[in-house]
Amino acid sequence: MTQKDADQIRRWKRIMKASEVMRIPKTSIATFGPTNFSYYCLSALDEASTRIRNGTVFAQKPQIILPQQLKEMFDGFFPGAREFVDEFFHQMGEKLRALGYHFRHELKHQETTRQSFAESLQAVETRVGQDARSTIIRGPDAHWQVSLLKFTMEMIAKSAQMNVTELQERGFFDPEQKLRHQIEKMFFDAPKSKEALVKLGEFLRENSVFEEYEDRFFELVQKDQPK
Numbered sequence: 001m002t003q004k005d006a007d008q009i010r011r012w013k014r015i016m017k018a019s020e021v022m023r024i025p026k027t028s029i030a031t032f033g034p035t036n037f038s039y040y041c042l043s044a045l046d047e048a049s050t051r052i053r054n055g056t057v058f059a060q061k062p063q064i065i066l067p068q069q070l071k072e073m074f075d076g077f078f079p080g081a082r083e084f085v086d087e088f089f090h091q092m093g094e095k096l097r098a099l100g101y102h103f104r105h106e107l108k109h110q111e112t113t114r115q116s117f118a119e120s121l122q123a124v125e126t127r128v129g130q131d132a133r134s135t136i137i138r139g140p141d142a143h144w145q146v147s148l149l150k151f152t153m154e155m156i157a158k159s160a161q162m163n164v165t166e167l168q169e170r171g172f173f174d175p176e177q178k179l180r181h182q183i184e185k186m187f188f189d190a191p192k193s194k195e196a197l198v199k200l201g202e203f204l205r206e207n208s209v210f211e212e213y214e215d216r217f218f219e220l221v222q223k224d225q226p227k
Helices: 003-017 067-072 081-092 117-128 141-169 175-192 194-206 210-224
Strands: 020-023 035-046 049-059 103-113 134-138
Touching: 003 141, 020 117, 020 141, 035 117, 035 141, 049 117, 049 141, 103 117, 103 141, 117 134, 134 141, 175 194, 175 210, 194 210
Parallel strands: 035 134
Antiparallel strands: 020 134, 035 049, 049 103
């Protein structure tokens, strides 16, 4: 690691220390579908004014990935975010490397209030209410996206074990079990449309298991025939 890299990491650490996820969503990152979180990032400008930024963090369903794919996890964040993510995973160890999370964020609105940080925080808390997918973050004004990145890291830490467990239960870490699960899902969907039935047949042939399932498949074909 160069001196420049070391200085950059120390800088990120100082910013992260000044950042705080004051309210973490009650929900976790969904294992089998996308999850959206509404964020409010508050930055104290001085004793009597606060900047409030509001937007959405979009989290795609976690994927089983290789370690070298970790740098592709974030879109639309600040330059240098990927290097910071590398350092985060280095500190967290290998336990989070089984899954890859993909995030992007969209800033919708920002305003400067003539209120103290405490007053602005109270107003935002009232606005958020009981919304299970909202987060409130405190961070330096110039580096608010680093604070937002800290939120995504905390959501990964909160969600990873549940996501891994659910994927293991479905056999996604075992290629054979994953294939069988996918086939069963396609058999479930096949009676719904002729197109789904055709896709099932093609999938069975592509994976060289058609003979194993041909009795079940042709039974569905017979049921699909017009009376």
